[in-house]
Amino acid sequence: MEDQSKNTFKPFISLILATKIPKLAFTIGIIGSLITTLVGLSIPLLTREMVDGFSVEAMSITLIVIIVVVFIVRAALDAMSRYLLAYVGQNIVARLRERMLLKVIRLPVSYFDRKTSGESVSRIVNDTGVVKDLISQHFPQFITGIISIIGAVIILIIMDWKMTVLMLTVVPVTIFIMRPLGKKMRKISHGLQDETAQFSGKITQTISEVRLMKASNAEKAEEQKGTEGISNLLAYGLKESRILALIGPLMQLVIMGILVVIIGYGGIRVAEGTMTTGSLVAFILYLFQIIMPLTVFTMFFTQLQKAKGATERMIEILELEEEQGPDGIEMEITNQPVRFENVFFSYNEEESVLQNVSFEVQPGTMVAFAGPSGGGKTTVFGLLERFYEPQEGRILIGNAPINEISLASWRSQIGYVSQDSPMVAGTIRENLTYGIETDIDDERLWGVAKMAYAEQFIQQFPNGLDTEVGERGIKLSGGQRQRIAIARAFLRDPKILMMDEATASLDSQSEKIVQQALTRLMEGRTTFVIAHRLSTIVNADKIIFIEKGEITGVGTHKELVNGHALYREFAEQQLT
Known part of the structure; x- marks a missing residue:
């Protein structure tokens, strides 16, 4: 069981280490x-000395000054160490987000066919945010808590081992309570992160197509989908809240129980004269230095379970195969023929899209x-x-696949x-310059705008080339x-040009201008x-007629009208 636990957290730890911790x-x-905690551990001992020698006449100014200095030094060191550990956490998460972003933008289009953009955004922002909370907030407290507990237990054993053993009975009780709650929290966390990603995807899609929604009177339908997603998130949130609501009172119950036992037993010891009042006060202060980190630990392990679930989702993306990177030959494709040779392709196993x-x-x-x-x-x-990429066959430029x-x-060509x-x-x-890394001067931009018959309307805007175009x-x-x-x-001066009927949705005046630009x-x-x-x-050098993924005719317009029945039918419907 222990090995399995180690294995389950191994990917999480590996991912964090891969971010190059500062x-x-x-x-x-x-x-x-460590120093903060050690300084803090001296405070109960100093308090013991002050309580045991407490009287107005015997009050030591030196001791009071030492206690004040210790408090100030501890606070300053604590602030510095917390910031540095938070700095480490923020850097880890920034690099993790960068790694996720670089991965997502390099994934093939087929990934985005399966996943909504909102879901991908959720992985980069929300899931990494869960890890950020763990590393920036909970992890520093976890580290200081461990040091505090170890130091306090050592001192308490030296002070009074019997009371220490009595106090440590809280540890197995806490583990017994927290373990099943942690498992449940992990399961809920998985569901919550998935539901958050789906909800983000739906909302992103709705907002990006807001004009379609308005024009289609689809507000109610989108409202229903949205409220359904919110209800699902609420259900998961309430499940998470129920567990957190259990953790807090249970821990308080355990703490109050052990505190009552320690005070009762310690009071008896003080009455018997086997323990001084100052020692009992110091013991109770050390007890809090153990108990407070234990409550932090419960939150840490709860957050760790959530971060583990988020990490698994991120690792799924990070392990996906990217598009071909910089590997491959640099080739000038000018004056090279393009050939498809026996190409088969399908988006899924059920249906073939292109055949031979x-x-x-x-x-x-x-x-x-x-x-x-x-x-x-x-x-x-x-x-x-x-x-x-085709499942079978190949595509060549010249003689090179x-x-x-x-x-x-x-793609640059x-x-x-x-x-x-x-x-x-x-x-x-x-x-205009999207994707071009070199600086392009205004003269060149106005030149391509003129060739595209865009110069005139751009000049009419008050800000010219710096006019905001709005979303999409x-x-x-x-x-x-x-x-x-x-x-x-x-501007890119492509060697191969692809056009998906670029004038199909334009009015006749715009079509004429755009057609002239395309011809050029x-x-x-x-x-x-x-x-x-x-x-x-009709003036194309070659027309390829495709039906159900197969080429059924190749030729000029005239040749296909004479020799291809379906093309002739298309021509009669559209051209006469």
């Missing part, structure tokens, strides 16, 4: 705590993907972006203009967001287009 601050803090997909795209040409919704067009883009090229090198033009909260400048670019129109996205692509952007680049409207791809 050794100097930790050492000084521990030494400070093969095609080749020559450099500098435009290839369009058409077909019914759910056929696999967007998945092809996901594989090209390397958000996912793209998974042998470093991700940074590959690809431009993506999507239908919804994602933007980050910030300024137009920050959105909500302060800009759809056409303006698209032109910012195109300008961003111009496509010049001389290998271009992949997902077509929702065939009118935008």
